[in-house]
Amino acid sequence: MIRHHLAAALAGAALLSAGLAAAAVPPGVNDCLECHGDKSIEKTLPGGGTLSLYVDLQAYRRSVHGNSGCATCHVDAKAPHEKLGKVSCGRCHADAAKSYAGSSHGKLRAKGVTDVPGCDGCHGKHDIRKSADPASRTFRLNIAATCLRCHKDRAIEQKYNLPDQKVMIAYEQSVHGMASRKAGLTGSAVCSDCHGNHGILPGDDPKSATFRQNIPTLCGKCHSGILEKYERSVHGKGMRAGIAESPVCTDCHGEHTISKVSDPNSPVSARNIPKTCTGCHDKEAISSRYALPKKRFSSYMDSFHGIAVEYGMTKAANCSSCHGVHDILPSSDPASSVNKANLPRTCGKCHPKAGPNFAKGSVHVEVTAAKALGVFAIRMFYIIFISALVVLFVLHVGLELYGRWREKKEGASGGKGGAQ
Amino acid sequence: MAEKDQRIADGEAVEKEIEAALAERLSGLPSEQADAVRDKIRRRVQEEVERELRIRAASDRKEAREKEKQVEEGEKFVRFNRNFRFQHMVMFTSVILLIITGMPLKFPDFVLSRFVIGFWGGIQNSTIVHRIGAGMLIYFMVHHFLYTVLTRDGRRDFVLMIPGLKDARDIALNVRHFLGKTSERPRFGRFSYIEKFDYWAVYWGCVIMIGSGLFLWFETDVMQFLPKYAIDMAHEMHSDEALLATLAIVIWHFYNVHFNPDRFPGTLLWWHGRLTEHEMKEEHPLEYEEIMARRAGKPPEVAGQ
Incomplete structure (x- = not known):
């Protein structure tokens, strides 16, 4: 009804009277498009550039807000108008606005930093769509591209001391990234699944979902079966007990780079897993602090298993073949796959x-008199035997060559003597 | 000249015989056909005779050359018989295979190791090649054992291989000779102490390597009876003895048969098994004298040869 009146007034009256009418009643979409429907409408920015003020009616009509009027958001709009006040999405979306205000984006925004996205940075302006709509910027399969718009920008990464842009762009090649990009699986993790959306916080904030102690729970949102195993493992228990060195998911699998076990470049591939585990288990400090057995890597690499894996025979046993994966338990635990009683089954x-008999003797053989006397004795015998024989060989060969050289010299000088 | 005349005369006699035979067989045919057949056969016989003469002449020349050579170098003595040479070839082929597929496992960080494993197309293949080499070595060991027990040469050589006091005296004398203390050199029999060492090193090496290797090859079966630390000990033994064997071959055997200035870069003894009279006198004077004495003592046998 109001719109009807307005249309009549605009059609019949002069510009001045129209302005008066608008002051009383908010302008409708068609009123605004009188000016904003013109593609060439723009304003000059203080910096010297220009900003287009054109609004695409089609896009707006298709947007989630397409059925309301301009004045719903632009509350101070009248026709014609000077610069309008800021749009506040929080008027309707109070929860989102609240969590945004606490996020790292929101805090910076409050300080006046304009590089960080406001609502429109991710959701768009007049063309906002529901996140369930495949054309939406916040549709699951589009989220990575939306975030990466800024987070693969080197200038931004450097300006705000963020990780190198390669860190985040690596997501595209990860198992999660490939699943959503290539296969279009909407169940695959996208940025917001781990980092959150409006309330996004950096990983070093204890409230962040990506804070180290929160990571198993975070990954467990989707990988709940694995989380259950992990919680029972020595690593899971250690982590819950607050032991900082106890690994969480990302310590072995990586973060943005997570790839399949079958990918040879994955840190948990059969080829790489010994190095991944020994990243901690070969550290003197960790072994000492938690009274763990030492020399796990070198003793493994001395075995045929280690050498074969090193040469690419991936069917040979690696760490996880015997110790398990998410369910690793110390050998003292009767349920452990490497408990002496369970070794025959594991082997x-x-x-x-x-x-x-497989359990009689150590698997990680440390060649010392105390730990493997038989092997140690054989090694000692051969060290002495080989050294002695090599010395004798070289001595004999050297003596013979010396004898030949001496004879030749004497023969030569003797010959000369005879000639004189 | 007389020889040639004899040959021509022989040829004529053969021709006459053939003519007679042909005349009898072809008597039933018309004369034209008979002539054609006769011509054809004559030509063929002629060709055959010429070919045979050429072959004879060539073999005569070769014989003459060898006679000449023998006058220069003296008699050839068979040191290693065909059976023994075959054993040696099987052994060195298997040992080379075993070393090049085994050493990369002992020294995985060595730069060439990855290349050598890659040469076989990965470790799956190189472990198969290692087992083929192992099979050959086991075959060699069995063959040599039977050779030692069953053949006269084998039994004789085995007895001669047993180290004795003379070997100790030879070593002492050789060292004094090298140092120039004496001009006298040890006079070796069929096997010098150097060769005896080589032989017993192989014996010892084969026993340890095959024994420990079988433990590793059939580890699951062995562990039906023995604890895991027995396998660990076999593993250590296999690895260390392999290094010892390789060093013994590379230093001792290679010097004595390849890099020794008298023999560089090696002789073909392993292929033809023969030594010249000069080499016999030089390297095995006692054996040479023994052979000569035996011939003098038993003249009919020598004359028979």
């Missing part, structure tokens, strides 16, 4: 006839 996964 039997690859060596079908494995019996109790």
Whole structure:
């Protein structure tokens, strides 16, 4: 009804009377488009550039707000008008506005930093769509591109001391990124699944979902079966007990770079897992602090298993073949796959006839008199035997060559003597 | 000249015989056909005779050359018989295979190791090649054992290989000779102490390597009876003995048969098994004298050869 009146007034009256009418009643979409429907409408910015003031009616009509009027958001709009006040989405979306205000984006925004996105930075302006709409910037499959608009920008990364842009762009090649980009799986994790959306916080903030202690819970949102195993493992228990060195998901799998176990470049691939585990288990400080057995890597690499894996025989046992993966338990635990009582079964996964003799002797053989006397004695014997024989060989060969040289010299000088 | 005349005469006699035979067989045919057949056969016989003469002449020349050579170098003595040479070839082929597929496992950080494993197309293949080499070495060991027990040469050589006091005296004398203390040199029999060492090193090496290797090859079966630390000990033994064997071959055997200035870069003894009279006198004077004495003592046998 109001619109009807307005239309009549605008059609019949002079510009001045129209202005008076608008002061009383908010202008409708068609009123605004009188001016903003013109593609060439723009304003000059203080810096010297120009800003287009054109509004695409089609896009607006298709947007989630397309059925309301301009004045719903631009509350101070009248026709014609000077610069309008800021649009506040929080008038309707109070919860989102509240969590945004607490986020790292929001805090910076409050300080007047304009590089960080406001609502429109991610959601758009007149063309905002529901996140369930595949054309929306916040549709699951589009979120990575939306975030990466800023987060692969080197200038921004450097200006705000963020991780190198490669860190985040690596997501595109990760198992999650490939699943959403290539296969279009909407169930695959996108940025906001881990980092949150409006309330996004940096990983070092204890309230952040990506804070180290929160990571197992975070990954467990989707990988709940694995979380359950992890919670029972020595690593999971240690992590929940607040032991800082106890690994969480990302310590082994990586973060943005997470890839499949079958990917040879993955830190948890059969080829790389010994190095990944020994990243902690070869550290003197960690082994000492938690009284863990030492020399796990070198003793593994001395075994045929280690050498074969090093040369690419991935069917040979790596750490996880015996110790397990998410469910690793210390060998002292009767439920552990490497508990002495369970070793025949664990070895039997690859060596079908494995019996109790497999458990007699250490698997990680440390060649010392105390830990493996037989092997140590053989090694000592051979060190002495080989050294002695090599010395004798070289001595004999050297003596013979010396004898030949001496004979030749004497023969030569003798010959000369005879000639004189 | 007389020889040639004899040959021509022989040829004529053969021709006459053939003519007679042909005349009898072809008597039933018309004369034209008979002539054609006769011509054809004559030509063929002629060709055949010429070919045979050429072959004879060539073999005569070769014989003459060898006679000449023998006068220069003296008699050839068979040191290693065909059976023994075959054993040696099987052994060195298997040992080379075993070393090049085994050493990369002992020294995975060595720059060439990755290349050598890659040469076989990965570790899956190189472990198969290692087992093929192992099979050859086991075959060699069995063959040599039977050779030692069953053949006269084998039994004789085995007895001669047993180290004795003379070897100790030879070593002492050789060292004094090298140092110039004496001009006298040890006079070796069929096997010098150097060769005896080589032989027993292989014996010892084969026993340890095959024994420990079988433990590793059939580890699951072995562990039906023995604890895991027995396998660990076999592993250590296999690895260390492999290094010892390789060093013994590379330093001792290679010097004595390849890099020794008298022999560089090696002789073909392993292929033809023969030594010249000069080499026999030089390297195995006692054996040479023994052979000569035996010939003098038993003249009929020598004359028979």
